Amino acid sequence: MAQQTLLSLCHVLVLALCVSAAEDFDWTKNEKGSFHYGTFPTVFSWGAGSSAYQTEGAWDKDGKGMSIWDVFSHKRGKIHLNDTGDSSCEGYYKFKDDILLMKDLKLNHYRFSISWPRILPTGIKSDKINEKGIQHYDSLINMLLENQITPIVTLYHWDLPQVLQEKYGGWQNSSMVNFFDDYANLCFERFGNRVKHWITFNNPWSIAVEGYEMGDHAPGLKLKGTGAYKAAHNIIKAHAKAWHTYDIQWRSKQKGMVGISLSTDWGEPVDITNQRDIEAADRYMQFYLGWFAAPLFSGDYPQVMKEYIGKLQY
Ligand SMILES: *[C@@H]1O[C@H](CO)[C@@H](O)[C@H](O)[C@H]1NC(C)=O
Numbered sequence: 001m002a003q004q005t006l007l008s009l010c011h012v013l014v015l016a017l018c019v020s021a022a023e024d025f026d027w028t029k030n031e032k033g034s035f036h037y038g039t040f041p042t043v044f045s046w047g048a049g050s051s052a053y054q055t056e057g058a059w060d061k062d063g064k065g066m067s068i069w070d071v072f073s074h075k076r077g078k079i080h081l082n083d084t085g086d087s088s089c090e091g092y093y094k095f096k097d098d099i100l101l102m103k104d105l106k107l108n109h110y111r112f113s114i115s116w117p118r119i120l121p122t123g124i125k126s127d128k129i130n131e132k133g134i135q136h137y138d139s140l141i142n143m144l145l146e147n148q149i150t151p152i153v154t155l156y157h158w159d160l161p162q163v164l165q166e167k168y169g170g171w172q173n174s175s176m177v178n179f180f181d182d183y184a185n186l187c188f189e190r191f192g193n194r195v196k197h198w199i200t201f202n203n204p205w206s207i208a209v210e211g212y213e214m215g216d217h218a219p220g221l222k223l224k225g226t227g228a229y230k231a232a233h234n235i236i237k238a239h240a241k242a243w244h245t246y247d248i249q250w251r252s253k254q255k256g257m258v259g260i261s262l263s264t265d266w267g268e269p270v271d272i273t274n275q276r277d278i279e280a281a282d283r284y285m286q287f288y289l290g291w292f293a294a295p296l297f298s299g300d301y302p303q304v305m306k307e308y309i310g311k312l313q314y
């Protein structure tokens with residue numbers, strides 16, 4: 001299912017509503033009825049979002065390295081109709097047209113992701129920096145700003161450099177924490193004078209579960225029982241490390257924000273009078289959203305996760 005939708009999303013600009021960056025924005029001051037009848041509060045910001053692999057194309061152009069999605073989608077039988085993102089929306093070439101479309105839609109925010117292997121072909125900063133890749137994102141960011149569109153930049157929307165997967169086992173390996181930090185730091189250094197909104201990871205649940213446990217997303221591994229937990233653990237640490245790098249090295253100069261994009265399904269008790277159902281619904285939420293949110297907000301995994309799977313060793 002997920003794969004089938006993945007590659008067909010390309011022409012759909014996902015309409016996202018982002019709260020303005022103004023930190024003093026207070027929802028409670030808005031009129032209750034202000035969302036009714038096609039109106040939005042004046043402080044509401046309109047945006048659209050995309051990801052590199054799903055829109056850029058140019059998968060092997062201008063020095064870009066391969067990502068795990070390039071390799072995965074080229075394996076026959078993995079993607080609906082054996083489709084690939086090789087060309088996708090040609091966003092790498094058409095970003096100027098895309099920005100004109102954003103202007104037509106009167107968007108003032110655009111969320112996109114940087115392809116890690118486009119700027120670091122092997123994923124490792126000390127190996128090689130691909131300046132052509134950097135130039136692409138420079139042009140994109142500059143044109144957005146010239147058009148009064150605020151860039152919201154995701155650092156990792158699932159396209160891990162293939163070399164890191166092959167040599168180290170990708171997110172199974174804690175060495176990803178430092179590789180990701182070097183990559184994030186490079187992005188802060190090169191783009192952070194203009195980008196003030198950073199998202200480290202998009203939907204880490206999918207990366208961990210669908211990539212390393214179920215195997216229906218890249219890298220397609222079925223490491224049942226432990227794969228997702230190890231991947232998630234390293235992703236959470238990578239987020240934290242990059243956040244602190246920004247905080248220590250860049251925040252005072254660049255004055256931006258670093259966050260993460262978590263997604264979740266929602267679990268309801270079948271019978272709201274049944275304690276076991278209530279606990280099951282809560283457990284579902286903890287294993288989906290709490291898994292990532294609890295460490296970020298309180299520094300540890302949810303208690304119920306520790307009780308159920310705490311004996312696993314990392
Ligand atoms: C996709 O590739 C698989 C494996 O080679 C093949 O069985 C299948 O028919 C292909 N599907 C299409 C739509 O070409």
Ligand SMILES: *[C@@H]1O[C@H](CO)[C@@H](O)[C@H](O)[C@H]1NC(C)=O
Nearest residue numbers: 167168169170172173174175
């Ligand atoms: C992580 O990568 C290093 C270096 O290649 C390797 O020695 C180690 O076994 C890897 N660890 C795991 C858990 O794959």
